[in-house]
Amino acid sequence: MENFDFYAPTKMLFGKGKAVCLPEEMRPFGNRVLMVYGGGSIKKNGIYDTVCGILKDSGFQFWELGGVTPNPKIETVRAGIAMAREHQADMILAVGGGSTVDCGKVIAAGYFYEGDAWDVVKDPSLIAGALPVFTVLTMAATGSEMNPTAVITNQAVHEKQGVHSSHLYPRASVLDPTYLYTLPAIQTAAGVADIMSHIFEGYFKKTEDAYVQDKFSEGILKTCIKWGPVALTEPENYSARANIMWAASMALNGLCGCGKEGKWSCHAIQHQLGAYYDITHGVGLAVITPAWMRYILSENTVGKFVDYAINVWGFPRQPDEFALANMGIDATEQFFVDCGLPVTLSELGIDDSLFEVMAKAAVPYAQLDTQAYVPLHEQDVVNIYRACL
Ligand code: NZQ
Ligand code: ZN
Numbered sequence: 022m023e024n025f026d027f028y029a030p031t032k033m034l035f036g037k038g039k040a041v042c043l044p045e046e047m048r049p050f051g052n053r054v055l056m057v058y059g060g061g062s063i064k065k066n067g068i069y070d071t072v073c074g075i076l077k078d079s080g081f082q083f084w085e086l087g088g089v090t091p092n093p094k095i096e097t098v099r100a101g102i103a104m105a106r107e108h109q110a111d112m113i114l115a116v117g118g119g120s121t122v123d124c125g126k127v128i129a130a131g132y133f134y135e136g137d138a139w140d141v142v143k144d145p146s147l148i149a150g151a152l153p154v155f156t157v158l159t160m161a162a163t164g165s166e167m168n169p170t171a172v173i174t175n176q177a178v179h180e181k182q183g184v185h186s187s188h189l190y191p192r193a194s195v196l197d198p199t200y201l202y203t204l205p206a207i208q209t210a211a212g213v214a215d216i217m218s219h220i221f222e223g224y225f226k227k228t229e230d231a232y233v234q235d236k237f238s239e240g241i242l243k244t245c246i247k248w249g250p251v252a253l254t255e256p257e258n259y260s261a262r263a264n265i266m267w268a269a270s271m272a273l274n275g276l277c278g279c280g281k282e283g284k285w286s287c288h289a290i291q292h293q294l295g296a297y298y299d300i301t302h303g304v305g306l307a308v309i310t311p312a313w314m315r316y317i318l319s320e321n322t323v324g325k326f327v328d329y330a331i332n333v334w335g336f337p338r339q340p341d342e343f344a345l346a347n348m349g350i351d352a353t354e355q356f357f358v359d360c361g362l363p364v365t366l367s368e369l370g371i372d373d374s375l376f377e378v379m380a381k382a383a384v385p386y387a388q389l390d391t392q393a394y395v396p397l398h399e400q401d402v403v404n405i406y407r408a409c410l
Contacts, residue, residue: 022231022280029274031167032193035267037259039195040071040157043114044079046193050153051111054083055104057125059117060090063159066203072116072157084108086128089117092295092302093124095175098138101128105152112153115191118208119163119302122156123171126189129154142173142184151188157195160204161266162212162303164219164273166194174296180382181296183288196270198262206253210360211303213249213265216272217242217353218306222285223278225317225325225394231280238277239332244268246333249360283394287313289387290402293379300369307362308369311354312408317395318346326350366409376406 034042047054054076063069076083086101105113105128115125129151131138141147158166165171169189174181201209224238244264251261271277290313291305318326323342330336330349339345357364366372380402384390389397397405 023228023282025279027275027279028187029167029276031191031274033167033196033270034193035196036263037197037199039197040075043072043075043155043157043193043195044081047081047112047114047153047155048079050192052081053109053111054081054114055086055101055108055110055112055128056083057086057089057101057113057115057117057121057128059121060088062203063116066200068116068157068159068200072114076114083114084110089121089124091118091120092174092181092299093120093172095139095142095173097124098127098131098173101125102131102138105129105132110152112155114155114157116157116159118158118160119165119172122154122158122163122165122191123173125156126151126154126165126171126191127173127184128152130186130188139173139175142171142175142182145184145186148184148186148188151186154189154191155193156191157197157200158266159200160208160212161201161262161269162215164216164270166191166196167270167274170273172292174299176296179296181292183292194270196266198259198266199257201252201262201266202257204256206256206361207301207304209252209256210249210357210362211301211307212269213245213252213303213360214307214310214357214362215303216265216269217245218287218303218310219272220277221310222288223281224329225322226281226283227394228281228283234277234280235328237271241268241272241277242333246356253360284387284389284392286387286389286393286395286397289383289389290379290405292386293383294371296382297375297379298369298371300371304363304369307357307360308364308366308409309405311350311357311364312405314350314353315347316401316405316408318343318350319395322395366406373407373410376403380406
């Protein structure tokens with residue numbers, strides 16, 4: 022196992038009705054709040070009224086930045102920084118999914134940076150501090166509610182960029198599983214695919230003796246496989262929503278990925294799709310993941326895929342390792358299909374016209390040619406995109 026620091030400072034307020042605990046966490050930081058939210062789902066499902074009521078009853082002053090889009094844009098971040106400065110916000114409260122939380126995080130960091138906000142996305146060393154960030158999560162997927170990452174899109178330069186800084190950890194996050202009840206099925210499914218991908222990115226790594234991380238990982242994958250379909254057929258099943266919500270946070274708070282060397286592959290490949298086509302993150306991952314798995318399956322990797330097939334999918338051991346590995350990969354793809362997710366780029370209306378351009382950007386994005394589990398060069402990434410058509 023490689024050396025690592027594990028640091029997960031976010032206070033997690035988990036369970037039905039826990040939003041009432043927010044004021045106590047926020048009060049030490051001041052009274053003036055910039056509340057950030059998305060395209061309006063929180064107004065339809067009542068979360069907006071609940072949160073505003075709690076803030077008002079507790080004497081907070083707050084201003085609102087609504088309209089954060091999926092794949093949040095740098096323009097929205099800039100608008101948020103201007104608002105936070107105008108109202109001298111003491112803190113940011115993001116109410117929404119990963120896009121809203123990510124946008125809130127970069128507003129918080131950009132507040133203290135004099136130049137353009139895109140600079141801090143490209144170069145996290147410029148982040149010298151950030152306003153305290155709080156979140157009320159309405160979507161289970163990214164783990165942003167408990168991690169130091171934000172992903173922002175700059176359409177002008179066709180870049181979707183992740184930024185990591187210890188200043189970006191939320192101080193506290195409310196995870197009320199009932200807030201997930203109104204998610205459209207496709208978002209529930211995309212969230213499950215995203216959680217699973219976060220695990221895959223750490224599970225399929227060169228480091229072989231991070232056993233405890235692998236067992237956490239297999240447990241989270243099995244949680245997604247057991248409870249994801251229940252959340253889809255019974256959107257108001259509390260147990261399903263609670264397990265998926267907690268799985269999302271655990272999948273990307275460092276617990277499963279620590280102690281392993283190397284960079285992520287599928288996210289680098291998917292982020293280029295996001296930069297050019299503005300597709301749902303988890304949907305893109307559901308398309309890319311089985312193709313990537315098949316592409317990297319070899320004598321060197323088959324043992325790990327056998328572990329996956331047996332420990333996650335419960336297939337019995339058999340002499341033909343490649344057959345077993347492929348059973349695990351096929352089961353992954355079929356699971357995504359059963360969840361109602363597209364599994365080809367064609368279904369998303371994406372053709373091969375930008376494959377070379379995206380592959381050229383994907384390789385340096387995560388040093389895929391040297392740092393990936395199985396090194397990928399431009400042509401390999403093009404081949405993977407092609408296998409997704
Ligand atoms: O905008 P509103 O109206 O709120 O609607 C949203 C949005 O349309 C809707 N939604 C969310 N909660 C809802 C709801 N609709 C009904 N009821 C609810 N309770 O769902 C749609 C998707 O929301 P979004 O926030 O975009 O989803 P997600 O949480 O999947 O976030 C995706 C973004 O996070 C980035 C992705 O790249 C993408 O930009 N990621 C962030 C990471 C991180 N910070 O660590 C890591 C991830 O790998 C990922 O890259
Ligand atoms: Zn992701």
